Amino acid sequence: MSGKDEAELSRLLRAAIAGDERAYADFLHRIAALVRGFVRRKIVQGGVDPEDVVQETLLAIHVKRHTWRQDAPVLPWIYAIARFKLIDAFRRRGRRIEIDVDDIAETFAEPETETVSERDINRALDGLPPAQRSVVSAVSVEGRSIGETAAKFGISETAVRVSLHRGLAAIAKRFGQGRFGRE
């Protein structure tokens, strides 16, 4: 990746950690595309859905963003997390490891947009306590703002933020422990 990417991404993440939501959205969109490209190049054969790994990586980056040292390069940090999540996904699906065949042209030719299918994240979402699940769904799938979500459920904005944060942390934790279904 280029030095320009590096400088721009670390600037965005620094701004995001300081509380700039627009910078964070921009950052997340860019790294989603980067990680999607990386994961698709590494997954040559079936068994692991690249988009599941992209989502797990984004969640991990989100809940672990305090581990990034603001004076260190951000790309090695991002790729180390993506690689960890990818290896984890392979390990879970029974070691069908088919990585590192960088010379397969068709994987590069594919447009790097997401495919739609049943996602691991939906199953993890279903396993959340009802209050957290409805808040996370409202903000993500329904695309509501914090304020709109608060009005919808008749709770305070603070309560929405707390449920959202706990819900996302719980999903990330489930992924880390390799638990995907309802329990």
Added chain:
Amino acid sequence: MRTEDLIKALDADASSKAMPLRSAWWLAACAAIVIAAVVFLLTIGPRPDFMVAAHTMRFLSKFVFTIVLAVSAFALIRALSTPGASTRWAMAGMLAAPVLVAVAVVLELFMVPEALWGTRMVGSNMMICMGFIPLIGIGPLAIFLWMLRYGAPTRPVLAGAVAGLLAGGLAATFYAAHCFDDSPLFVATWYTIAIAALALLGALGGRLFVRW
């Protein structure tokens, strides 16, 4: 849920704050030192002739070994808990304590007549050494494993083992103030076994608990 939707949720949670990992490690180190000190003082405490012993090379050398081990393990564990951080120099730093011990052992073998080697190595209280280093180190180890969960180690088993070495170095630093066996032959044998036990426990903890 589409990735686009997930990004909306993550973005809405942008304002949530967590202490930077680097600060958290320093805090954890302080907490671990306090816990080890309390356990040490409530159980065995320093030896009565501490002030006199503090003038002898052999007694002081024990602290050099254990403090060097703790400092190098602390540097390595911070790197191991940060994704993408280079660990090469910190890994090399882990050789410092074993090399110092090895040099001290060779010097000791030159200075002490062969007939005394066995006595020096066996010492007077190896069972206390092997019991109390893990006992003093277990609280710090729990803190360090918890810190690894807070961080993001991409090699959890290795990071757990280093957590054990760090806890061991810290515990051995306190224990050394109690121990009457100052010979490097004793330290190289029994301290090593006790610290290795903590490292093994740490590796197991890393395998079982450090998931993210």
